[in-house]
Amino acid sequence: MAKRIRKAVFPVAGLGTRFLPATKANPKEMLPVVDKPLIQYAAEEAVKAGIETLIFVNGRNKRSIPDHFDKAYELETELEEQGKMERLEAVRNIVPSHVACIYIRQSEALGLGHAVMCAEPAVGDEPFAVILADDLIDDGDGDGCLAQMVARYDEQVASILGVQRVPHDQVDRYGVVDVEPVAERLGQLKGIVEKPDPADAPSDLGVVGRYILNSSIFNKLRQTRPGSGGEIQLTDALDALRQDEPVLAYEFIGTRYDCGDKLGYLQATVEYGLKHPELGPAFAEYLAQRG
Template sequence: MLSKVVIPVAGLGTRVLPASKAIPKEMLPVVDKPVIQHVIEEAIAAGFTQIILVTRSGKSAIEDHFDHNAELEQILEAKGKDQLLASVRDVLPEGVQLVSVRQDKALGLGHAVHCAAGLIGEEDFAVMLPDMLIDSRTDCSDLQGMVSAYLESGTGQIMVEAVPEEHVERYGVVDCQGNAPAAGTSSPMYDVVEKPPREQAPSNLAIVGRYILPGRVMSLLATTLPGAGGEIQLTDAIKSYLEQGSLNAYTMTGDLYDCGNKSGLLQANIAFGLKHAETADDLKAFLAQL
């Protein structure tokens, strides 16, 4: 069974300051929804029913967003604004549970994921980074494709995208021994290196924020030592797992927007705004004037 997804939301959002000084970066909007809602909707569409937020103090707005606001709902209902009412009332569908755990210290992505160990147990699980927003080009999202590949093969999946070689040192980079998977497919991976220098990178296939991992990875994180940047890296635990088990790299098909930086957030708003029924025409007209 694959039902649990871990979403680390404890980051400070320094790349989008000053906007994130008082507002969690995950709550910054892409058109009419915060980034985190887009990500959680992606998870729900892929069949995940337990959303585990790894959070910290100052992030309560995220949990509040997915809770009911009785006063707002009553006002919208009284005014007959049914469409708006549905948009705020149905943020979290029935049958989907959202829970949170605290990360008391900022010790890296691996540490953040391990904070959810008590809720994951020995189950296989997914990890989604809330900064990374994927605009699907088809009715089937990349995460849905990863889930299908996992269910078919029984093997964990790591989403990757080919990046310019001069950018590999920004990412975790996988080694498929020259057999890079085509878009929408997966192939075995044999190694992973966190933020390698360009000359030491095994490929230009960068991990882009979506993982389906064996439960064993969670126990490996418990003993993973600090690595790149002095932080406990998820990629180091994945590397350890590859010494005893198998994982596949899955090449994404959609368009990726890193909403953890200003440029990516602006690009996502334009891309999603051009698809939104309420904003598409005005936005097209505005862009045509520039």
């Protein structure tokens, strides 16, 4: 019987240089989309998928992330005294009481693979999820992209990468997979190439920031040689892993917004603003007036 996916790793040590100066003192994962930071959307998606332990791999100047998920006594007291109960509940219920948060320092930014490896002491020998918060994925009224992937893991008991079809001229922004179809929206990994030239790309399926990984990935990461900039690439470890055991690619249902990119971030802000229960109608009217 497959072990249940109980833990999720959030690599949040990056500098977010594309959003400077906004991210000089504030992590990119704390950038708000309407009224919630990106990292909260990611945490909520994990909780919906049954995750019980959130593992944040952070770096210097990232104190606002643990502060966000911590109890804010003074703020809660003030909101309660002012009778602002709806806002009080929003502050108190950022994560449910049964969900634990763990914080691990990544002393050097040595790539996504290194960040995942930093989480090994907290993950142990369990399968686990990895979520990149700047990939905001909206699947409408569903339980989220990760919940879809957990369901596939329960069926297949194999590491799974979240993928989406990307424009051919943009494949050089992604890790691109070569797959053998297994089921609807599901393929077995035959190869993966990091940021290929469009002429050499094996497909138009790009890997985005959702993974479910067996703990065997840690051995592969330890064996992975650093690449450009001394970084350990998760892509390289996954390519090695698929030679020893099945690794799957799942084409998730939903719309992904690349909030690590300014245009993607603005698009997410507009779309989430339009469906906000309080602001949506007025915001839609404003946009209509602008033509």
